[in-house]
Amino acid sequence: MFFVLSKLLGFLITPIFCVLAAMLYGIITRNQKRKKWMFIVSFALLLIFTNPFLGNLAVSKWELAYRPLTDLHGPYYYGIVLGGMSDWDEDNNRLTFGEGNDRLMQAMDLYHRGIIRKILISSGSGSVIYTEERESIYLKDYLLRNGFPAKDLLIEPDSRNTHENAMNTAALLKPDSGVQVLITSSLHMRRADGCFKRAGVKVIDWPADQLTLPEYKAHDIGNLIVPSSIVLRNWDKLFREMVGYAAYKVMGYL
Numbered sequence: 001m002f003f004v005l006s007k008l009l010g011f012l013i014t015p016i017f018c019v020l021a022a023m024l025y026g027i028i029t030r031n032q033k034r035k036k037w038m039f040i041v042s043f044a045l046l047l048i049f050t051n052p053f054l055g056n057l058a059v060s061k062w063e064l065a066y067r068p069l070t071d072l073h074g075p076y077y078y079g080i081v082l083g084g085m086s087d088w089d090e091d092n093n094r095l096t097f098g099e100g101n102d103r104l105m106q107a108m109d110l111y112h113r114g115i116i117r118k119i120l121i122s123s124g125s126g127s128v129i130y131t132e133e134r135e136s137i138y139l140k141d142y143l144l145r146n147g148f149p150a151k152d153l154l155i156e157p158d159s160r161n162t163h164e165n166a167m168n169t170a171a172l173l174k175p176d177s178g179v180q181v182l183i184t185s186s187l188h189m190r191r192a193d194g195c196f197k198r199a200g201v202k203v204i205d206w207p208a209d210q211l212t213l214p215e216y217k218a219h220d221i222g223n224l225i226v227p228s229s230i231v232l233r234n235w236d237k238l239f240r241e242m243v244g245y246a247a248y249k250v251m252g253y254l
Contacts, residue, residue, distance in 0.1 A: 013243050015049040015235040052223040055231035059238050060212040063186040064193070064205060072115050072204065077177060078154070079107045079116035080203070082165050082184040082192060083123020083135040086142075095138050100185055102209040104139065107183050110206070111152070116181055119143070120172070122156040122165040134158075162188070162244070163253040166195035173201060185209040187237055191245045194254035211237070 019042050026038030048054060085100035097104075110116045123135040136155035143153055156172055159165045173180070179202045184192045186207035196203045211234050217223055248254045 014239050015045070015232060019045045019049065047227070049232050049235045050227035050229065052226065052228050052231050055228075055234050056211075056213050056223065059187065059234055062190065062238060062241065063210060063212050064189040064207045065186070065212070066207055066210055067205070069113075069115075072110070072181065072206070074110075074115035074181075076116050076179060076181050076204070078118050078120045078173070078180040079110050079206075080169060080180050080182050080196075080201075081107045081119060081121045081123075081139075082162070082182075082188070083121065083139070084185075084188075086135060086139060088133055088135075088138050095142050100209050103183050103185065106206060106208045108143075108148075110181065110183075111148075118152045118154060119148070120154045120156065120169065120180075122159055122169050124156075124158045124160050124164070162192050162195050163248065163251075165192070166199035166201060166253075169196070170199040170201050178202065179204055181206050183208055187211055187241050191241065191248060191254070194245075195248065198254055 022038050022042035022045060026035050026042060029035050029038065081103050085103055086095055086097045088094075089096050107116070107119050111119055121136040121139050123139070125133045125135070134157040136157045140153050140155050144150060154172065156165070156168045159168045182189075182192060182196055182203035183206045186209060189205050189207045193203065193205050213223060245254070
């Protein structure tokens with residue numbers, strides 16, 4: 001039930017839903033004064049949620065920043081990679097990657113550098129409908145096809161959310177397994193770190209897929225005032241993550 005409710009709440013509390021709700025209220029209300037104000041509000045919200053400067057500032061306050069390789073004093077036994085980066089295309093029989101695939105790229109890089117000895121992928125199905133799809137199984141097959149030895153790959157294919165990622169991974173690890181490298185998106189790392197530590201897994205964070213722009217790009221004129229639909233999507237991700245974090249706090253997962 002929590003899984004379904006979290007998905008629903010994540011949809012309702014989003015910037016685009018707020019804009020559309022204000023616009024819809026403006027359309028259906030018969031009060032001309034309210035109608036005018038609702039259209040003004042919806043237009044103002046759209047300007048705010050597509051402004052690159054404000055969007056970058058907001059995500060930078062929530063994301064955990066990148067860290068240098070010198071912070072990793074390996075080798076660590078596992079690099080724990082959280083899913084949410086790919087989908088299985090049944091029609092074309094192929095794995096397709098989307099946003100978030102930097103998580104896997106970072107794990108592969110740390111493995112080849114010898115900083116982590118093995119890659120542990122924790123990801124089942126995050127879908128309410130297609131529950132049979134297990135992302136970690138597809139990702140393991142992908143890595144095997146690309147030359148990774150099976151002995152260095154471990155999967156946890158049953159988790160549906162971050163809480164289950166942590167609990168199921170903790171069950172796989174030995175109590176004295178030491179510190180592992182946790183790899184997930186910068187925006188998601190705050191919640192993931194809390195869940196894994198709550199589950200008793202010692203981790204050092206390795207954020208990936210950062211949305212915050214580098215300093216030199218953030219001050220570019222195009223990233224200060226020119227509206228962007230990408231910024232709207234970043235706000236959507238931020239809202240969902242903040243709602244998820246709050247829900248996890250209430251549930252005692254953090």
